[in-house]
Amino acid sequence: MxxxxxxxxxxxxxxxxxxxxxxxxxxxxxxxxxxxxxxxxxxxxxxxxxxxxxxxxxxxxxxxxxxxxxxxxxxxxxxxxxxxxxxGLQPREGVLALIDAAKRGGLKLGFVTSTGQEQIDLILSNLGGIDAADFDYIGERGKVENSKPAPDIYQDALQALSLKAEDALAIEDTPESAEAALAAGIDCVAFPGGDARGRNFPEGTIIPDGPLGPELLNQPQAAE
CATH class of the missing domain: 1.10.150.240 (Putative phosphatase; domain 2)
Structure with missing residues (x-):
């Protein structure tokens, strides 16, 4: 599945x-x-x-x-x-292809961040090939009481999209944020940025063999 x-x-x-x-x-x-x-x-x-x-x-x-x-x-x-x-800003390698594959496959897309709305708007209005219309859910700090690594923003996303935890696959760039996804019961893929490369992600995080890309969507769904 x-x-x-x-x-x-x-x-x-x-x-x-x-x-x-x-x-x-x-x-x-x-x-x-x-x-x-x-x-x-x-x-x-x-x-x-x-x-x-x-x-x-x-x-x-x-x-x-x-x-x-x-x-x-x-x-x-x-x-x-x-x-x-x-x-200016450029999408990270593989991101555009992954978003395109997810949309063609009928997956809901979420930007599950708990940062401030002003920064979210700035990113999504300046990132070539990606904008707010691509996402079915966009988080922000005001939606939850506790920011990551608490799981609150992920729980809010699941509720908003009427999904179960096992229905979603998360991508996170730091170990602390990966903890939030895993605490919500969501499968999580490590996609560390330059400042997090070499750091240890939590047990249970999926570590890809290669660059991020459409093949990531072939990850098996978590068992209920």
Whole structure:
């Protein structure tokens, strides 16, 4: 049997944006008068904590500093928008072919992210070959109380699409986000981006032998 839905679980499963995000954070820190500067190695470690605002808060707490994480994150989003406008976005390898195969096969498509709506709109309006109309479900932070690695956003997607957990196949780019899919009982494929390559994904995650592509849809459906 095949799955009935394919869930892309994060911005990073559609496009490589981590370095853009890192540079946007640094621009926001500078604008806020902070001496923080996240290098590539440090940012890779910080990404183990999902959620940009939470990263800022935790970073400040670790340094006994008081900051307005909401304001800093808003500045970061503005800088990220600027960088995307200047540099553009390209889908990750295999994503367009996979989406096309899923649509031709009659699968429902979900973008099951718990990031903010502004960033979601930015990505989907600037990513060539992909837009909001491709998805039957689009998540965002306001839909759930708990962000990943909690399973809430996946549970919301299943409910919205009238699906059972075994009906869906998720794609995630970090171990923490993969935990969310697995906790919801959904089969999950690891598709690590540049900042997550070499990291260990949770037990039970499907590790493809090659690049992402239409053959992924041949994964067997989970047994009920």
């Amino acid at each position: 095949t799955h009935k839905a394919l869930f892309f679980g994060a911005i990073g499963t559609l496009a490589e944006t981590s370095d853009m995000q890192r540079r946007a954070f640094n621009a926001a820190f500078d604008e806020a008068g902070l001496s923080w500067n996240w290098g590539e190695t440090e940012y890779r470690e910080l990404l183990k904590t999902p959620g940009g605002k939470r990263r800022v808060r935790d970073y400040a707490d670790a340094r006994s500093q008081s900051v307005d994480a909401d304001e800093i994150h808003a500045r970061k989003v503005a800088h990220f928008k600027r960088i995307v406008g200047e540099e």
